[in-house]
Amino acid sequence: MAETPASLRCLVVDDDPLAVQIVENCVANTPFLAHAGSCSSALAAAEMLREHPIDLLFLDVEMPLMSGLELLRTLRNPPLVVLITSNKGYAVEAFEYAVLDYLVKPISYARFLQAAQQAREALAARAQPVAADADFTFVKVDSKLIKVQFDDVLFVEALGDYVHIITKNSKLIVYSTLRGIAEKFPAALFVRVHRSFIVNIRQIQTIEDNSILLSDKHIPIGQTYQKEVLQRLNRF
Numbered sequence: 001m002a003e004t005p006a007s008l009r010c011l012v013v014d015d016d017p018l019a020v021q022i023v024e025n026c027v028a029n030t031p032f033l034a035h036a037g038s039c040s041s042a043l044a045a046a047e048m049l050r051e052h053p054i055d056l057l058f059l060d061v062e063m064p065l066m067s068g069l070e071l072l073r074t075l076r077n078p079p080l081v082v083l084i085t086s087n088k089g090y091a092v093e094a095f096e097y098a099v100l101d102y103l104v105k106p107i108s109y110a111r112f113l114q115a116a117q118q119a120r121e122a123l124a125a126r127a128q129p130v131a132a133d134a135d136f137t138f139v140k141v142d143s144k145l146i147k148v149q150f151d152d153v154l155f156v157e158a159l160g161d162y163v164h165i166i167t168k169n170s171k172l173i174v175y176s177t178l179r180g181i182a183e184k185f186p187a188a189l190f191v192r193v194h195r196s197f198i199v200n201i202r203q204i205q206t207i208e209d210n211s212i213l214l215s216d217k218h219i220p221i222g223q224t225y226q227k228e229v230l231q232r233l234n235r236f
Helices: 017-028 043-050 068-074 089-096 109-127 178-184 223-235
Strands: 008-013 034-038 055-058 079-087 103-105 136-141 144-149 153-159 162-167 169-173 192-196 197-199 206-208 209-214 217-220
Touching: 008 017, 008 043, 008 109, 017 055, 017 109, 017 206, 034 043, 043 055, 043 153, 055 109, 055 144, 068 079, 079 178, 089 223, 103 136, 103 162, 136 178, 153 178, 162 178, 169 197, 178 192, 178 197, 192 217, 197 209, 197 217
Parallel strands: 008 034, 008 055, 055 079, 079 103
Antiparallel strands: 136 144, 153 162, 153 197, 162 169, 192 197, 206 209, 209 217
């Protein structure tokens, strides 16, 4: 089993100096986090992310010139992201970007630590080798672990703080982000086609007018995902 990384390199992004100081103090008091830098704008953060390896991004939403959510749209391979904002109204949109967690100001250390622990667990899970012949995974539904056969999955849809895993015979509601589920599913069989959808390539019936027909469900293909989807299908 892969070991949990000793420290997660964190980048703090907020245009409020006091908010930056609070998050930096939280990072400093968390043994498995390492402060890699702070930025006062999304533009500076984008440059930092291009030049330095970052494991975890603590990102404010409302900033001048470019918001935190707009920054996420520009990142092709973003690190794990914890959004921080004073406005609860961004919660649903935030989870469409597969963020790890969503903290509302003023931040308590207990709540910060909960988000940080989620990040550590997510990176540890990502580092664990997956058997080449694995054809299933387990997901947590309420207090139970449910076995999910990959071939049975039709698609996965993000809805707020939860994802719905739609299989041939059931619907599983899992407290997770779309990113978290994607890390459990083999990339060879599943492709992300929209901010809110991952589909099983083998279950796709037709593609027409930027929409996928899968069983009796029409799933939109997001504009930013079109090229990758078509390339994946041509290789499959």
